[in-house]
Amino acid sequence: MSAAELTPPEAARWAARAGLVLPAERHAAVAAVADHIHSVVAVLRELDFADVPPAAAYRAAEEHHDAAV
Amino acid sequence: MQPYELSLAAAADAIRARRLSPVELVDSVLDRIEEVEPHLGAYVTVAAERARRAAGEAEHEAAHGRYRGPLHGIPMALKDLIDVGGMATTASSRVRADHRATADSTVAARLSAAGAILLGKTHTHEFAFGLTTPQTRNAWDRTRVAGGSSGGSAVAVASGTATFALGTDTGGSIRVPAALNGVVGLKPTYGLVPRHGVTPLSWSLDHVGPLTRTVEDAALVLTALAGHDPRDPASLSVPATDYRPGVGTDLTGLRIGVPRTYYFDHVHPQVETAVRHAVGQLEALGAQLVEVDIPMTRYIQATQWGLMVPEAGAYHEGSLRTVPELYQDDVRILLEASELMSAGDYLRAQRSRTLMRAEWARMLEEVDVIAAPSVPMPAVGADEETVTWPDGTAESVSDAYVRLCAPANITGMPALTVPVGHDAGGLPIGMQLIGRPLGEPVLLRVGHAYEQTQPTRALATAA
Numbered sequence: 258m259s260a261a262e263l264t265p266p267e268a269a270r271w272a273a274r275a276g277l278v279l280p281a282e283r284h285a286a287v288a289a290v291a292d293h294i295h296s297v298v299a300v301l302r303e304l305d306f307a308d309v310p311p312a313a314a315y316r317a318a319e320e321h322h323d324a325a326v
Numbered sequence: 327m328q329p330y331e332l333s334l335a336a337a338a339d340a341i342r343a344r345r346l347s348p349v350e351l352v353d354s355v356l357d358r359i360e361e362v363e364p365h366l367g368a369y370v371t372v373a374a375e376r377a378r379r380a381a382g383e384a385e386h387e388a389a390h391g392r393y394r395g396p397l398h399g400i401p402m403a404l405k406d407l408i409d410v411g412g413m414a415t416t417a418s419s420r421v422r423a424d425h426r427a428t429a430d431s432t433v434a435a436r437l438s439a440a441g442a443i444l445l446g447k448t449h450t451h452e453f454a455f456g457l458t459t460p461q462t463r464n465a466w467d468r469t470r471v472a473g474g475s476s477g478g479s480a481v482a483v484a485s486g487t488a489t490f491a492l493g494t495d496t497g498g499s500i501r502v503p504a505a506l507n508g509v510v511g512l513k514p515t516y517g518l519v520p521r522h523g524v525t526p527l528s529w530s531l532d533h534v535g536p537l538t539r540t541v542e543d544a545a546l547v548l549t550a551l552a553g554h555d556p557r558d559p560a561s562l563s564v565p566a567t568d569y570r571p572g573v574g575t576d577l578t579g580l581r582i583g584v585p586r587t588y589y590f591d592h593v594h595p596q597v598e599t600a601v602r603h604a605v606g607q608l609e610a611l612g613a614q615l616v617e618v619d620i621p622m623t624r625y626i627q628a629t630q631w632g633l634m635v636p637e638a639g640a641y642h643e644g645s646l647r648t649v650p651e652l653y654q655d656d657v658r659i660l661l662e663a664s665e666l667m668s669a670g671d672y673l674r675a676q677r678s679r680t681l682m683r684a685e686w687a688r689m690l691e692e693v694d695v696i697a698a699p700s701v702p703m704p705a706v707g708a709d710e711e712t713v714t715w716p717d718g719t720a721e722s723v724s725d726a727y728v729r730l731c732a733p734a735n736i737t738g739m740p741a742l743t744v745p746v747g748h749d750a751g752g753l754p755i756g757m758q759l760i761g762r763p764l765g766e767p768v769l770l771r772v773g774h775a776y777e778q779t780q781p782t783r784a785l786a787t788a789a
Binding site: 263268271272275276277278279283286287290291294295297298299300301302303304306309310311312313 | 530624625627628629631632635646647659660662663664665666667671673674675676677678679680681683
């Protein structure tokens with residue numbers, strides 16, 4: 258197991274920090290899936306983004322909000 | 327030929343000429359549903375009485391000279407993520423057991439205004455978060471997956487239980503089931519078809535589009551769906567367009583990109599053969615074939631996951647805390663794990679998307695359309711979870727089905743899947759055509775030209 262992989266207790270703690278309380282019997286499975294997702298998305302760290310912005314664009318003139326805040 | 331077997335365009339011509347009434351057509355399709363639906367499981371809900379009533383009204387209008395256009399009196403199904411006022415939008419999930427939509431989604435309202443008749447709501451992989459749609463069986467072989475997540479819509483169109491249907495596509499969810507069931511599926515340009523009133527999976531990747539029997543039918547449905555709606559923040563302001571392709575099949579002057587990389591790697595040999603044969607047909611129609619190298623292939627899956635997983639987790643954040651036990655296991659664990667991703671993961675995916683979109687735009691300056699397989703293999707058995715390629719590489723079925731579709735979701739470019747044959751076991755194979763943003767007319771022209779060189783396809787036979 259590499260240092261980047263989550264142990265089941267770590268997965269539970271990270272989830273709790275996100276406000277999600279995981280039942281004990283789910284800790285190991287969530288850790289495994291989270292590690293798999295991490296292994297897939299981590300390759301993006303190889304890219305040199307320089308000044309490239311995120312694709313999500315904010316167009317102030319066209320925004321339309323109807324959610325209550 | 328029975329009315330339920332007609333393409334949308336053929337049914338529309340017959341209704342306009344008063345050779346077929348909407349009541350006859352809807353009754354025929356409802357009879358077909360009664361016959362085959364128990365074997366296929368495409369529908370969550372069939373609204374037979376509502377459909378018959380609407381057909382009577384459409385017939386009355388036609389009899390009094392009010393013809394709304396080619397969708398007048400055409401029976402269709404909506405993936406059950408799409409709101410219809412007064413009906414549940416179940417997302418094929420127990421989480422939505424008590425749901426009731428208060429208003430029509432934009433697409434449901436536009437289809438209704440165009441005269442289309444709702445037959446019912448079709449199954450999705452739960453909340454569109456999967457590629458198989460386990461409730462539904464493949465229209466050609468009931469032991470095989472329907473594909474997903476718009477599996478119910480694809481099976482309904484393929485088996486004659488809807489003349490057309492709508493689906494949604496976040497990583498291939500229109501194109502995958504369309505290809506696996508031998509029908510046409512169009513994922514339009516991001517923002518061309520409004521998503522207001524459609525349950526999201528991932529806002530920055532979600533699209534709504536048609537599943538149909540022919541490319542011409544897809545064009546007729548797209549014409550009714552496209553157009554700006556300020557209630558979808560991604561909605562594009564584009565002029566009203568008639569997407570119906572012309573009758574000509576001459577593709578002289580068109581440059582078709584044939585990928586040297588990625589799209590033919592880890593692809594079933596019979597899929598490759600069928601797609602290359604179809605590409606040869608396009609060349610015979612006058613198109614010029616140009617080899618292209620697909621950019622940034624190493625980062626496609628990472629970008630897709632980096633966008634989709636956290637966005638899905640954000641949408642489900644509330645119900646994952648209140649009713650987690652109501653989700654199916656495969657969806658629940660992905661949502662739980664999504665909460666462990668960082669903002670950095672998500673922003674890297676968004677920045678990678680910026681790069682990828684620019685690289686694809688450069689590639690599409692050299693060619694007008696990319697032609698490639700839609701999915702790497704035909705429909706797998708319902709209990710298969712992985713596929714092993716000849717070099718020994720194992721891949722999950724879901725990853726394989728998303729692999730060739732994801733680039734068009736990440737870049738927002740339009741993509742059309744067209745049936746191009748069957749494998750030795752009789753399972754359908756699809757060719758994917760990808761174009762420039764708002765390049766739907768070119769995709770539809772190429773797909774329609776190809777279809778005109780082929781015999782008319784029959785309905786699926788598994789039921």
